[in-house]
Amino acid sequence: MDATVLVVGAGYAGVAAANRIAAGGAAVTVVDPREEFVERVRLHRLAAGTGAATVPLREVLHRRVRTRAARVIRIGDGTATLDDGDVLRFDRLVYAVGSGAGTAPDGALRVDTLESARRVHDAAAALPGGAVVAVVGAGLTGLETAAELAAARPGLRVRLLSAGPVAAELPARSRDRVRARLASLGVEVGEGVTVTDPAALGAGLVVWTTTPAVPGWPGTPACPSTATAACAPTPRSPAPATPGSSVRATPSRPRRRSGWSARAARPPSRSGSPRHAPCSRACADAPHRRPRCPTPRSAWRSGRTPR
Structure with a gap:
């Protein structure tokens, strides 16, 4: 049985993750309050009245991806509760709500x-x-x-x-x-x-x-x-590796799009x-x-x- 993946958030990262995972055969559901995709790099055009900054969310998603227009208010052990009362189950969760x-x-x-x-x-x-x-x-x-x-x-x-x-x-x-x-x-x-x-x-x-x-x-x-x-964050050396782990925690600087x-x-x-x-x-x-x-x-x- 294919894995069930829940993607919370439909910004650039959420849409890209959902499409890549769905292309691999998993069952993917994207949860976001909007039914449209917001192109943040075009918001200045909307502000000036020279163009739009949104497209229908369905148009930028893989055909296998399902969508739910709702907010996730609670994440439990393999479950996510929505603000409309529904509970979605998942095997894996991608949390991509953005930085605000x-x-x-x-x-x-x-x-x-x-x-x-x-x-x-x-x-x-x-x-x-x-x-x-x-x-x-x-x-x-x-x-x-x-x-x-x-x-x-x-x-x-x-x-x-x-x-x-x-x-x-x-x-x-x-x-x-x-x-x-x-x-x-x-x-x-x-x-x-x-x-x-x-x-x-x-x-x-x-x-x-x-x-x-x-x-x-x-x-x-x-x-x-x-x-x-x-x-912006001040430059600093990478954090030391956690004892007993081969993974080094290295904070990355946010990119300016x-x-x-x-x-x-x-x-x-x-x-x-x-x-x-x-x-x-x-x-x-x-x-x-x-x-x-x-x-x-x-x-x-x-x-x-x-x-």
Whole structure:
């Protein structure tokens, strides 16, 4: 008899795991409150009103994978209790609920969840011409959000504020290209600016895109409510091997996904053909790397996602 596998969570990791396991012959059920797959790397487009960030969950899953629209409220010995009262049994469980979203200070909105992106969209749509939109944080999410808003609403004054250099993750030549592209879109860039009070910016909308710290990591300071450099775990030596075990516990640093370099497989276009990742308008001309072409839908359903 085939093993029964329960996958909790239908984000990038949950979908990829479910497809690979189902391709191997196991009976797989994915449990998630949504019946749609959220492409988090496209949320800036939803916020600006230039595109969608969801596709039906069924379209990105292997044909053998079953789905349940529910939340898991309790996991026991081989059982998972759902919020609708049903109990699912499993032989193996994959827990892929994600890392959650960051927080923004009072008076600011984030753009890292479907709901928060919709709130940014609604707030931006209600602004009159000439209103100021301040995007705090000039990492990849901040760049994408500021550029997309400026392109979609040229009547708004979009400001990009950061305590460090704009696009610090990119090489120097690419940063220069990004700055030039932002200038052509009319985005006002402020570097070396630390924001502690969103209300003091005098903006009609403040979008907070600074990177939160990963909770529970040793050596990780709490991420302050300022537009400082990315708050990330400090480098440290691998943890010593557990006595009596040959496995060494080595914490890995979280990867920052971008619009053109995300390693996690992403669903294809609605037509089923491969498509290029939607590089942000600010970074599309950056010469440091060509856009990565995500996997065709047939490969997603068969579990042959890229490694």
